[in-house]
Amino acid sequence: MDIFKLFACCIPVKGFINYIICDLQRAEFINIPEVLYEILTVHKNKRILEIKSNYNKENHQFIDEYFEFLENNECGFWCDIDEIKNFPDLNLKFESPELINNAIVDIDKNSKHDYVKIFNELDELKCKFIEIRSFDVLRICDLCDILHDVKNKIFRNIDIIIKYYKNIENDINENKLFSEFTNIGVVSIHSSPKNKKSVNSNLVYSEKVIKTCNDCGEIDIDKFTLNIDTFTEAHHFNTCLNKKVSIDSNGNIKNCPAFNYSYGNVNNGGSIGEIVKMQEFSKYWSITKDQIHTCKDCEYRYICSDCRAFVDDIFDKPRKCNYNPYEGKWE
Amino acid sequence: MILIISKEKTELSTEEVIDWIVFFGKKFIRINGDEFSKKGNVEISLDNSDLLIKYKDIEIPFSKVSFVWFRRWLDRDFYDLYNNSDIDYSIIDQLIFYQSSNIISLRELLFKFLDKKKWLSPPSKIVLNKIHVLVEASRVGFNIPETKICSTRRELINFFNTHKKIISKDLNDPLFFFDEQNYYTSITNVISKRKILGLSDEFPPSFFQKLVEKRYEIRIFYLNKKCYSMAIFSQNDKRTKIDFRNYNEGNPNRFVPYKLPRDIEKKIILLMQNLDLTTGSIDMIKDKFGNYIFLEINPVGQFGMVSEPCNYYLEKEIAKYLISQDNG
Numbered sequence: 077m078d079i080f081k082l083f084a085c086c087i088p089v090k091g092f093i094n095y096i097i098c099d100l101q102r103a104e105f106i107n108i109p110e111v112l113y114e115i116l117t118v119h120k121n122k123r124i125l126e127i128k129s130n131y132n133k134e135n136h137q138f139i140d141e142y143f144e145f146l147e148n149n150e151c152g153f154w155c156d157i158d159e160i161k162n163f164p165d166l167n168l169k170f171e172s173p174e175l176i177n178n179a180i181v182d183i184d185k186n187s188k189h190d191y192v193k194i195f196n197e198l199d200e201l202k203c204k205f206i207e208i209r210s211f212d213v214l215r216i217c218d219l220c221d222i223l224h225d226v227k228n229k230i231f232r233n234i235d236i237i238i239k240y241y242k243n244i245e246n247d248i249n250e251n252k253l254f255s256e257f258t259n260i261g262v263v264s265i266h267s268s269p270k271n272k273k274s275v276n277s278n279l280v281y282s283e284k285v286i287k288t289c290n291d292c293g294e295i296d297i298d299k300f301t302l303n304i305d306t307f308t309e310a311h312h313f314n315t316c317l318n319k320k321v322s323i324d325s326n327g328n329i330k331n332c333p334a335f336n337y338s339y340g341n342v343n344n345g346g347s348i349g350e351i352v353k354m355q356e357f358s359k360y361w362s363i364t365k366d367q368i369h370t371c372k373d374c375e376y377r378y379i380c381s382d383c384r385a386f387v388d389d390i391f392d393k394p395r396k397c398n399y400n401p402y403e404g405k406w407e
Numbered sequence: 408m409i410l411i412i413s414k415e416k417t418e419l420s421t422e423e424v425i426d427w428i429v430f431f432g433k434k435f436i437r438i439n440g441d442e443f444s445k446k447g448n449v450e451i452s453l454d455n456s457d458l459l460i461k462y463k464d465i466e467i468p469f470s471k472v473s474f475v476w477f478r479r480w481l482d483r484d485f486y487d488l489y490n491n492s493d494i495d496y497s498i499i500d501q502l503i504f505y506q507s508s509n510i511i512s513l514r515e516l517l518f519k520f521l522d523k524k525k526w527l528s529p530p531s532k533i534v535l536n537k538i539h540v541l542v543e544a545s546r547v548g549f550n551i552p553e554t555k556i557c558s559t560r561r562e563l564i565n566f567f568n569t570h571k572k573i574i575s576k577d578l579n580d581p582l583f584f585f586d587e588q589n590y591y592t593s594i595t596n597v598i599s600k601r602k603i604l605g606l607s608d609e610f611p612p613s614f615f616q617k618l619v620e621k622r623y624e625i626r627i628f629y630l631n632k633k634c635y636s637m638a639i640f641s642q643n644d645k646r647t648k649i650d651f652r653n654y655n656e657g658n659p660n661r662f663v664p665y666k667l668p669r670d671i672e673k674k675i676i677l678l679m680q681n682l683d684l685t686t687g688s689i690d691m692i693k694d695k696f697g698n699y700i701f702l703e704i705n706p707v708g709q710f711g712m713v714s715e716p717c718n719y720y721l722e723k724e725i726a727k728y729l730i731s732q733d734n735g
Contacts, residue, residue, distance in 0.1 A: 166718055173429065
């Protein structure tokens with residue numbers, strides 16, 4: 077056993093000066109030095125002696141240490157040359173059967189949404205994930221009225237982002253929000269007096285103030301997503317916009333609520349189903365991070381949330397991202 | 408038309424296959440055991456010599472069903488009886504027995520009328536006997552662990568003394584049961600000398616095997632002569648060393664795509680054909696010496712747990728297979 081084999085779910089990614097291994101099963105990334113990246117890619121599946129023969133003798137000890145480090149982090153295992161063919165790489169294809177996979181519905185105090193229509197149309201589209209985001213105070217009992225129309229729908233997960241008010245947690249319990257609506261995932265409470273996470277972590281309080289859909293688009297290490305779905309999707313599509321539809325607080329049907337143009341208004345007869353089928357609607361879906369200036373040189377490009385709304389040009393790096401991949405620093 | 412027999416809850420994989428059937432623009436009808444027997448979402452009416460199924464808005468005669476995909480039936484859930492304070496507890500067992508037999512007769516009705524259709528996993532084929540499967544596996548040339556079924560402490564001690572390290576397993580399917588808070592299941596366990604000495608002289612017949620020291624486990628999802636395999640590195644973690652289902656959420660085992668050698672795949676295909684199975688999940692071990700050891704077949708095993716970490720899109724493959732078999 078003289079070959080160190082990375083697990084297929086641990087994938088090395090090269091940035092301009094930094095290198096990482098994306099661990100798609102344990103949802104973390106590990107920084108690695110350039111030379112280890114080279115060993116894992118250029119010298120992939122080679123015997124350790126053969127690898128060492130490419131480097132000066134004084135570096136051999138470091139090579140042993142690198143492999144020890146990877147083994148300790150359970151990124152791979154030692155195997156024989158005969159076994160290598162049994163361990164193929166992860167296939168990076170990405171496909172999904174639905175036209176629309178996720179939707180955002182924004183609400184503010186002036187919203188006059190026809191929720192029955194919105195949820196029926198999203199259900200018809202087989203949309204799986206919904207985010208309901210309220211900028212102003214929305215009482216839990218009023219939220220329950222809205223959600224009532226979602227009850228027998230196909231939505232696998234509904235996340236709620238809602239503004240803090242006194243006794244909100246009480247109302248959540250009193251209305252049995254989580255037991256009544258079993259497909260609710262996380263309820264995030266913004267504009268809260270303090271940051272707090274509940275024990276079972278499906279209730280999160282945050283001091284962050286979200287007043288409009290423009291309070292979005294920050295790129296942050298905490299928002300990176302490390303899983304096979306996102307990683308493979310990022311190789312072929314835009315992870316921010318692909319298969320997404322948004323209803324902004326005025327009822328406008330958009331790809332992202334922060335875009336300044338819409339394709340129709342759901343409350344004025346616009347059909348979500350018809351709009352998302354328009355060719356124009358999906359024009360940005362296939363912009364991958366490998367095509368975006370600066371981002372294409374960033375080691376985080378396949379795990380980053382991206383943002384195509386706050387940019388100067390659609391192929392520019394997100395304006396609210398302060399990571400500089402050329403320096404390898406958050407500014 | 409494709410008929411899917413499933414259950415209402417915890418069947419995400421079934422739903423993902425359905426998403427792909429919809430993607431390919433094909434029609435299907437679904438019967439969930441629990442909805443059929445309890446909730447009244449399913450109706451069956453007699454139309455002279457044919458039966459008519461109605462599920463939500465779709466109504467079709469059984470004669471129009473050309474292919475059946477059987478994905479389990481229902482969880483036996485009788486909470487409502489236990490929670491009913493009007494019922495005298497002494498008769499609950501009898502009521503459960505009565506209700507079970509009603510549900511079974513409904514299921515039998517379906518199976519009888521669909522008897523001549525093409526099925527993926529016909530109910531008559533999926534009742535496997537572990538010992539029979541081991542014998543058949545050995546016949547096609549697989550290594551299998553030394554196995555013993557016994558019911559006395561004396562015999563078990565002999566078996567233990569021969570092999571030193573032994574495990575116990577379910578003779579039949581694993582047991583699952585729930586109460587309000589917890590969920591219990593039987594898993595594979597190491598049997599120590601101490602445990603054996605603590606047993607009574609005689610016990611119900613139980614299944615024992617020599618413990619195979621594994622390098623990694625292999626889970627194969629088999630569909631129509633194709634093997635989709637995954638290696639499970641459960642060896643490093645004490646909790647998962649014997650049975651990876653004893654899952655460690657904080658530090659999950661590695662699940663990676665695996666390509667079996669051609670001769671092993673050929674044996675699997677032969678074995679599945681001999682057992683008349685078109686699909687199933689197969690458990691194997693690669694032992695410390697590099698041998699492939701056959702363990703067992705689960706005819707309605709989960710494919711989601713192989714599909715997701717290996718990015719195999721098995722849900723799409725199954726949908727394609729169902730569609731290819733459906734001629735109506």
